[in-house]
Amino acid sequence: MPLPTLVRWALAALVLSSPAVAAAQQAKPLDPANMDTTCSACENFYQYANGGWIGRSTIPGDRPMWGSFHELQDQNFAALRQVLDQAAANRRSASDPNLRKLGLFYGSCMDSARVEQAGLRPLAGELGRIAAVRTRPQVQSAMARLQQRQVNPGFLFHSTPDAKQSGRTIAEISQAGLGMPDRDYYLKPDSASETLRQEYVAHVGRMLRLAGEDSASAARSGGAVMTMETALAKASMTLEAQRDPEAIYHLTDIADLRRAAPAIVWPAYFKDRGVAVPAQVNLAQPDFIRALDSLLASAPVADWRAYLRWHLLAASAPALSSAFAEESFRFNSTVLQGVKEMQPRWRRCLEATDNAVGEILGQAYVRKHFTPDAKTRALEMVRNIQAEFRGRLGALTWMSPATKAKAYRKLDAIGNKIGYPERWRDYSRLELQDQPYVLNLHRANAFEARRDLAKVNRPTDRSEWGMTPPTVNASYNPLFNHITFPAGIMQPPFFDPKADDAVNYGGMGAVIGHEITHGFDDEGRQFDAEGNLSGWWDSSDTRAFSGRAQVLERQAGGFVAVDTMRVNGKLTLGENIADLGGLLIAHGAYRRSLEGKSEPAPIEGLTGDQRFFLAWAQIWRSTIRPEFARMLVTVDPHGPAAYRTNGPVSNIPAFAQAFGCKAGEPMARKESERVQIW
Ligand SMILES: [Zn+2]
CATH class of the missing domain: 3.40.390.10 (Collagenase (Catalytic Domain))
Incomplete structure (x- = not known):
C-alpha cells in the first residue's frame, strides 16, 4: 500500500561539498530576504x-x-559523503562487517573504470537465461527470478500487514510491470502523451540495440513491449481508485487464486520465490492479475522474452556502463522530468x-x-x-x-x-563482494526481496x-x-x-x-x-x-x-x-x-x-x-x-x-x- 508522506518526489545532486560549508550556510529559520513584499x-x-x-x-x-x-x-x-568515502577506502580492511558492506557497495558504485570496462558482461548470465526461454512455464520462472532481484515485470509479490488484522503479515500480489510512471501515460489520448509514448518506444529500442539486438529486431521488440505494457496499463487501477483501502483488499485463498489466474503455475511460482505456499494472499487488484494471466497464456513467447529483457535492462541501466546509464537518464530524467544533466556519480x-x-x-x-x-x-x-x-x-x-x-x-x-x-x-545475510557494481546492486535487491518475504505469516513488526x-x-x-x-x-x-x-x-x-x-x-x-x-x-x-x-x-x-x-x-x-x-x-x-x-x-x-x-x-x-x-x-x-x-x-x-x-x-x-x- 502506498503510504501517504509529506513529500514523495525524488530528492537529488550537489551544491555543498563539506559539512563545514553546510553548517555555515544553514538556512535561517525565517528569512525576510526570501519574501516579495511588493x-x-x-x-x-x-x-x-x-x-x-x-x-x-x-x-x-x-x-x-x-x-x-x-x-x-x-x-x-x-x-x-564523508562517511561513505571513508568506508570505501577501508572496504578491505574494516573489521566491522557492516562498515565493510557499506564500503563495498558504495566503492563498487564509485569504481567507474571497472563499470565501464565490464560493460554489459555482468548481465550475460541473466540475459542468457531470458534468451533461452521457450515455453510459458519458463516465462513465468524467468519473471519470478527477476522479481527476486526487485526487477518487477508483470506484478509485485511482497509482504504487507493484513489491512483487517494488522498484527499479522501476509503476502500480497499487486499491479506493476510498467516502464513508464503510471497507467495514464499509456492511455491518455492527448498529443503530448502520444509523443511521450513514441519517445518511450524509441527508448526501449535504443536500449535493446545497446544490448546487441539489430535495428529491426529492436524495433519489433519495442513494439511488443508497448503492446504488452498497454494491456497491463488498461487493467491497472488508477491511483485515485487505489486510495479506497477496501477497493484494494481482496483476501484470497490459494484455490481461488488458481481460479483467478489459472495460467500461472502457483506452486512453482512460490518455489521460485523461495517461500512456502501461503494459505491466502491479498489480491490488491484482481482485474489486473486476471489480465496478466491471460497475457501469459496468449502473448507470443518471443514478446515475453523482449519484455523481460527490457525490464532487466531498464532496472539495471543506471548501474551499467555509461552508454546504458546515459540512455536511461535521457528518457527517465530528461524526457520525463526536463533534467538537463546527470547528477555527479557520488550523488547517484x-x-x-x-x-x-x-x-x-x-x-x-x-x-x-x-x-x-x-x-x-x-x-x-x-x-x-x-x-x-x-x-x-x-x-x-x-x-x-x-x-x-x-x-x-x-x-x-x-x-x-x-x-x-x-x-x-540486520544485514548479516547480505553478501557483497569486490565485483562490478551491478552485481552488488542485484545482491542487495535480492537480500531486500528475501527480507521482505520472510515476514509473511509472522506477527507484524511495528518497530x-x-x-x-x-x-x-x-x-x-x-x-x-x-x-x-x-x-x-x-x-x-x-x-x-x-x-x-x-x-x-x-x-x-x-x-x-x-x-x-x-x-x-x-x-x-x-x-x-x-x-x-x-x-x-x-x-x-x-x-x-x-x-x-x-x-x-x-x-x-x-x-x-x-x-x-x-x-x-x-x-x-x-x-x-x-x-x-x-x-x-x-x-x-x-x-x-x-x-x-x-x-x-x-x-x-x-x-x-x-x-x-x-x-x-x-x-x-x-x-x-x-x-x-x-x-x-x-x-x-x-x-x-x-x-x-x-x-x-x-x-x-x-x-x-x-x-x-x-x-x-x-x-x-x-x-x-x-x-x-x-
Ligand atoms: Zn502527507
Whole structure:
C-alpha cells in the first residue's frame, strides 16, 4: 500500500561539498530576504513569502526541482559523503562487517573504470537465461527470478500487514510491470502523451540495440513491449481508485487464486520465490492479475522474452556502463522530468547506498548529526500537537460522541518514530563482494526481496522503519498507526532550537500536525487505533466528513498546477486534508503555548502569528521544471507547492486576521466558501 508522506518526489545532486560549508550556510529559520513584499500577502501568500527566493534561485541542471527540502538534503548528503568515502577506502580492511558492506557497495558504485570496462558482461548470465526461454512455464520462472532481484515485470509479490488484522503479515500480489510512471501515460489520448509514448518506444529500442539486438529486431521488440505494457496499463487501477483501502483488499485463498489466474503455475511460482505456499494472499487488484494471466497464456513467447529483457535492462541501466546509464537518464530524467544533466556519480551512488543499506549508513549519520536533545524537543512538540488535536476533536459539532471516543483512542495510540530506529536492521545475510557494481546492486535487491518475504505469516513488526534516518521527509503509516520523523528533517528550516516558537510551530509543528492528521484523512480514518481497516465511524459522521472533504476536493480541482493541467482533487485529497488540518492544529498548539504569557514582541517587524504562517509558506519554497510538474500532477498525491501554501491559509480565519485580509480576497475565502474539517 502506498503510504501517504509529506513529500514523495525524488530528492537529488550537489551544491555543498563539506559539512563545514553546510553548517555555515544553514538556512535561517525565517528569512525576510526570501519574501516579495511588493506582492500582497492577501493576493498570493506563496509569492509574498517566497518571491524573493524564487527570483534569485535557479534549478541546478541536474535536478527536476529545487527548494528547501533539497537544500537540506544536500547538507545531509555532504555529511554522508564523508562517511561513505571513508568506508570505501577501508572496504578491505574494516573489521566491522557492516562498515565493510557499506564500503563495498558504495566503492563498487564509485569504481567507474571497472563499470565501464565490464560493460554489459555482468548481465550475460541473466540475459542468457531470458534468451533461452521457450515455453510459458519458463516465462513465468524467468519473471519470478527477476522479481527476486526487485526487477518487477508483470506484478509485485511482497509482504504487507493484513489491512483487517494488522498484527499479522501476509503476502500480497499487486499491479506493476510498467516502464513508464503510471497507467495514464499509456492511455491518455492527448498529443503530448502520444509523443511521450513514441519517445518511450524509441527508448526501449535504443536500449535493446545497446544490448546487441539489430535495428529491426529492436524495433519489433519495442513494439511488443508497448503492446504488452498497454494491456497491463488498461487493467491497472488508477491511483485515485487505489486510495479506497477496501477497493484494494481482496483476501484470497490459494484455490481461488488458481481460479483467478489459472495460467500461472502457483506452486512453482512460490518455489521460485523461495517461500512456502501461503494459505491466502491479498489480491490488491484482481482485474489486473486476471489480465496478466491471460497475457501469459496468449502473448507470443518471443514478446515475453523482449519484455523481460527490457525490464532487466531498464532496472539495471543506471548501474551499467555509461552508454546504458546515459540512455536511461535521457528518457527517465530528461524526457520525463526536463533534467538537463546527470547528477555527479557520488550523488547517484550515495542515493543507491541509502536505498540498499540505509540503516548502516543511517547509524553513522545519527552518531554525528542527531542528539537526544533534538528527540526530546520533538517529542514535546508531538505531545503539544496531540493535545491540541484532542481539544479540537472535543469541540467538533459534526462528530458524534461515540465516534469521538474512538477517535480519542486512535489519537492516543499513535506511535512515534523520531530520529532513528531503536533496533537496527540486520544485514548479516547480505553478501557483497569486490565485483562490478551491478552485481552488488542485484545482491542487495535480492537480500531486500528475501527480507521482505520472510515476514509473511509472522506477527507484524511495528518497530520497523520505512524511511532511512537522513531522509528529509516524514510519514504516517495507517497500518501501524505510527508517525515517523527521521533525523534528517529535524533541522532548519523545519526545526531550529534557536528559533522562536512561532517559526518552529509553523514549520516542524505543522509537519507533525500534517502526519497526525493523516490518521484521520479520507484514507487513514478508515483504520482504527490498532491499524485495522474497520468501519469505526457511524454513517452520519462519515457523511458529515465526506461533505466537508468534497468542498476541499473542489477547491483543489480549481487550482492550475502547470499549463492548463489542474490539481487532481481526488488524488490529492488526503494530503490536502492533512495540510489544512495540520496547519490549523499547529496554530492552535502555538496559541496554546502562549497561554498565560504576553503576546511575543514582533521580530523583524513580523508578529508571532505572521511568523507562524510565513514559516509554513517558506518550507514550500521551490522552483520546478514544467516537465516534472506535469509528471507530478499525474502521479503525486501531493499538490504543487504554491497550492500547499495558499490552499490551506485561504480557509483559515486566523491567517486573514494576521495579515489583515478582507473576506473575499484570494487568500481569505468568504465564510460560506471556507472548509474546516478538524
Ligand atoms: Zn502527507
